[in-house]
Amino acid sequence: MAMKVKELAELVGISVRTLHHYDEIGLLTPDEVTSAGYRLYSDANLEMLQQILFFKELDFSLKDIKEIINNPSFDQEEALNMHRRILLEKRQRLDQMIATIDKSVQHVRGEIKMTAKEQFEGFNFSHNPYEQEARERWGDHAVDQANQKLQNQPPEKQKALSDQMNSIYTRLAAIRHTAPTSAEAQTGISEWYSYLNTIGTYSPDAFKGLGQMYVDDERFTRNIDQFGEGLAVFMRDAMTAFADRHS
Template identity: 65%
Template sequence: MKVKEVADLVGISVRTLHHYDAIGLLSPAETTEAGYRFYSEHDLETLQQILFFKELGFSLKEIQRILEDPAFDRKEALELQRRMLVEKRSHVDHMITTIDKTIKEMMGEIEMTNEEKFEGMNFDHNPYEEEARRRWGDEKVDESKGKIKGMSKEKLSEDWDAIYTRLAKLRHGSPDSAEAQEAIHEWYEFLNNFGDYSYEAFRGLGQMYVDDERFTKNIDKYGEGLAIFMRDAMAVYADRKA
């Protein structure tokens, strides 16, 4: 398949495939003298693995290390990825419940305590953590756990407010400025305490801040126009990281 055909099939950009080729993560089976790239069935299987790992929060560098490991077994990886995604689905279900309650609070239907804002966010137990450590090393797991170690729900709520307040002060400037991107990176890291946001998911979340007036209203409590500024800054961030 040609690169455009693969991009359309998978739903990613041609630029992303070119980037994977440039860094040696996924090079097409054949490149003609005219520069046309052709992907084999094996290439598509590798791309599937890459995207599964990305969904689970692995960086491209980590994915490349895993795929290049002589001991890598595709079936074993798929089985573990499935179990991890089922666990993630359960986590997401809890998060959705909390979001539903938060929306009701935004509409004035209920009031939530700081503890309720973080219900369902349990970082103390992951039944596949040790399995992930054995196969892919401690670095990724330790990095994730280190972010929230010792943080109370009250501290998380304070950090949430601090990031929004910082962004609100920057909202009249350019969303691609160094300060804005540094603050948005902080927001991205904060969100990934609670889940595995891909860059595209992060971009989509920013768009939702503007498309859904309920979210816009809540975010703009920190400063009028903040939701639009965050959407634009999150899009720039995603573009630069993709």
């Protein structure tokens, strides 16, 4: 049953203005607008709003949320499972910080003596790791950036890079039946890592995420497997082993 904007705002506990803003920026557009101008939200809209609020709870920006949920490869069930795992990890860190506070109170009272390490257990000031994981799964930024850089090269440079890419694919296809962790496979995938970093910027973790996309996104799989059936899976596994060794 469709819900009016005020009803949805009251149900969720957010403001009508917030829902209007989501509509204005194309983040959450109601499936129906009456002739009188009333926004009507469907069950599908409610499910999408839930996803948006889960991402907000994990400190994603609205811009990044929009990019992720509009990605053709976005999978709602996969996202929910990721949210659950991430929230469990977040709860574990909060429990650790609470334990650190309790020990700190005892330390101030002189009841215990905390080490320097113990005083900072639970703190994490790194860049949002959840955002990185989601962007590696559903964000195409690194791939788009590399493609744009390639297109900006002069024609002769583009051809040289294209030939080099095809050559690497061909060599990897020839060894795709070997173990992805073998020295031969790792030498070949290391060459692929070096190549990608000449046209883009890939950390080992991003490289690992890209490898997963080779299997999850049928467009990647189809193009890569032209060089040999099963090559995408082999590259994914070899890239994972490479990233785990270099992280």
